[in-house]
Amino acid sequence: MNSSIQQFWARQRDREAITGYLFMAPTMIVAGVFLILPVVFAVILSFYQVQLLGEVSFRFLGLKNFIRMFSDERVWIALKNTAEYALIVVPVQTILALTLALILNSQIRGKHWFRIIFFLPTVTSSAVLTLIFMWIYNSNGLLNTILSFLGLPSYNWLGDPAVALKGIMIMNIWSTAPLFMVIYLAALQDIPESLYEAATLDGASQWEKLWYITLPFLQPVTFFVVVMGMIGTFQLFDQSYIFSAGSGGPNNSTLTIVLLIYQYAFKSLDMGYALALTLVLALILITVTFVQRKVFGEERLGD
């Protein structure tokens, strides 16, 4: 009798386990083949020279791929471009997103419509945005028309190495800021109204409330937005690829790390070296994410 109850529960447990595996099966297969296996591959193959033409062949190189990076001028250019890009884009888009969110959070009518409009660039594909902006930056395009109307000098936005990257920056700030604006808007809803009421009783001005209540409250979200912004800038590819027709030009001014990886893998067919570069990129991104989790993520992860 006792053993038949045990058997019954064991059967139930087995049934439950089988059901669990059936539910997980698609994820286990797809993640196994296209996520876990690739990560393992990436780590192993970065120590190899991978010949892609004809039969794929491998030759062990040890650390040579990694050592090669130090003397590779284009790696340094890509890193420098990305750093410059992040240093300008991340603060500007964060401040813009915060400002827009603060304004939209005040007693303003039609905020729903503004939100829908602001979001247009975020939902439009990067390929289309880049084409539209290339055309606006064109020598007789909209931007130069406006600049000359205002009596300002016009630029050769696409062809001048000094401004090409700035053109991409402007476009990216414009298309990314609304995304972070929504995250700020959500966070603003979480600030307890009682804090403002108490401050009002103490005679605090609007600015004081912003400075002493709102901004400190938003600090973790700001950190999140900055980190996500940085990760985004390190992943930049589509825009510079389309802008420069894959070259990273003019004069390497729009060369990004991912574009460089793409070029080594599919133009030079140097897959092993490209994978080694990928690992360096991954290391940078994981460090940034890890720092984010350490500084502000842990207490939120559990819920």
Next chain:
Amino acid sequence: MKNFHWTTGFLYGVLILYAVITILPFAWALSASFKPLAEIAAGGANLIPQTFTWENYRTIFLQEPLFGRWLLNSTIAAISITLFNLLFNSMAGYALARISFPGNQVWFWIILAALMIPGQVTLLPKFLILKSLGWLNTYMGLIAPATVNATFIFMMRQFFINFPKELEEAAALDGLGRFETFFRVVLPLAKPALAAQTIFVFMAAWNEFLMPLVIMANPEMFTLPVGLNAFKGQYISYWNYIMAASMIFTLPALAIYAFFNRYFIQGLSFTGGKNG
């Protein structure tokens, strides 16, 4: 309270200015798609075409035989990827939240770790794996790797953890098995979460550039973003055609966004808060 009006006016000014800055590039592109090339080349900032023409749209569909094909490829890929994601992510999220099976915790940590791995890291090995499977240049190659998504598995798990257990227990008392309960009781009640997922996954798949660029070598197999880039190379200064093609490409994404807009913002706030 008197200077409040003044501030409000200023704030509206900022919002309207930003709205104009947002809309102008789109309006400009849309108007160009209806202008003949001569009018575009002449410059000028008129938003309303002097000569209104459908010729650009006619040309890209009739003279450029591949354009329709790219549209079809993008549609097939984006729709299948979305449907698979809705099904697979929900199933995995449900299993992780509700079913006890050996390895449950391990898989949860794998999913969490996967959230941190950027797509670019797995791009090249994925290319090699697809190559050895013989899936380069195929729909399989484009769709299969994108059928699950760690972010949304995690999101669905959080959703199902908060889901009232009583409903499932009632279904079990009615003699429904796990699968029936899941498909007939649980999933229909998860509609808001599924709607948010639909819009994010569809948008991402529709707009994806790097993956199809890497795995599709035949122009017939290009998706729209890659095709559009090739198109630009071919019609380098025919901005009228390029803008018409861009508008066709933007329309479906805009329609989806307009339709699901509410869930989009909800989903964003949700993932925004949770990812942190």
